């Protein structure tokens with residue numbers, strides 16, 4: 607089946623700091639599935655590297671105070687577009703991210719604290735019926 611995957615988990619250097627978080631187990635899924643890489647923050651027009659951002663209520667704010675909510679929303683819509691184009695019913699997304707995290711995200715204080723909540727893209731995908739997994743629980747979910 608086609609599975610939407612956070613591009614950073616597939617080894618793409620698209621994280622805010624310019625590196626990836628390549629996950630060999632997820633990469634190995636390519637032997638059985640078609641993996642569709644997406645990076646919502648890049649799809650929203652943000653550069654790499656970029657200032658890290660976190661959700662603060664309904665907003666997404668950079669560590670420098672810049673409001674990047676619009677870019678995050680655009681990226682989420684682009685991720686949903688690709689998800690629907692490829693008819694993905696499942697997504698494996700990077701945990702804790704303000705875009706890709708699902709269930710737990712950073713709390714908006716840039717201190718490493720986490721709270722219950724979803725990243726902007728993960729939230730939108732879930733609202734459209736996509737099963738959102740992460741790098742820790744994908745094996746049980748597939």
Ligand code: SF4
Nearest residue numbers: 612614621645700706
């Ligand atoms: Fe990875 Fe998602 Fe962040 Fe892009 S937006 S770097 S895919 S966690």
